[in-house]
Amino acid sequence: MKRIFLFILTNVAVLAVISVTLRLLGVDRVLDESGAINFNALLTLSAVIGFSGSIVSLFLSKWMAKRSVGAHVIENPQDPTERWLVDTVRRQADAAGIGMPEVAIYDAPDVNAFATGWNRNNSLVAVSTGLLHAMSREEAEAVLAHEISHVANGDMVTLALIQGVVNTFVVFFAKL
The missing domain is CATH 3.30.2010.10 (Metalloproteases ("zincins"), catalytic domain)
Known part of the structure; x- marks a missing residue:
């Protein structure tokens, strides 16, 4: 039970840090003023989310x-x-x-x-x-x-980079 709690707490903390960082960078808005999708902002948001997960995973892998x-x-x-x-x-x-x-x-x-x-x-x-x-x-x-x-x-770094790219596309296409 403790392990599950710590896992959830870690994920919430990571999402909070990513959200604050994206808001400070002004990338949190994927819709422009007219309501259309801002693809540059969406791609940047997707890359930050996608690579954050794979980099954290790489550093914690051992x-x-x-x-x-x-x-x-x-x-x-x-x-x-x-x-x-x-x-x-x-x-x-x-x-x-x-x-x-x-x-x-x-x-x-x-x-x-x-x-x-x-x-x-x-x-x-x-x-x-x-x-x-x-x-x-x-x-x-x-x-x-x-x-x-x-x-x-x-190979671990290579796989983390590949996973980051895959994560980026998954997040990008999931938001379309």
Whole structure:
């Protein structure tokens, strides 16, 4: 219940900030004096709303991902598997020329891994316990290399920009 309340409160706060910003910029009026649609104002409004959501999502992606799967970030490896995982990610990150990502494990039977974060030097690579149990170390190393490549290529930023463009068009056409 607390989580739902905080989610709603966060959304209301974001909408309030966007509304005040748009009003200060004079972009809150999408109809001109004659009642016709002002397409420039509508497009600007749509872009602000569309990109705001995707940028906020990008900056909160690590926090949201860790919380949504219950990931445990490995700060001090407690067993040989955790040590191997951290060492493998460190070696691959160094080879890719990026900062060391946070490394996390989350409890799930599915064979899965993901990478997230808002830049190459502030990222997270997480793997499921199902992946660690189902795959050999060589296979898991290949999966980790794939995730490191997402970080090195800046895929999270690219996807956030694409999502911003999509959001902009959705808001624009929804208001027509």
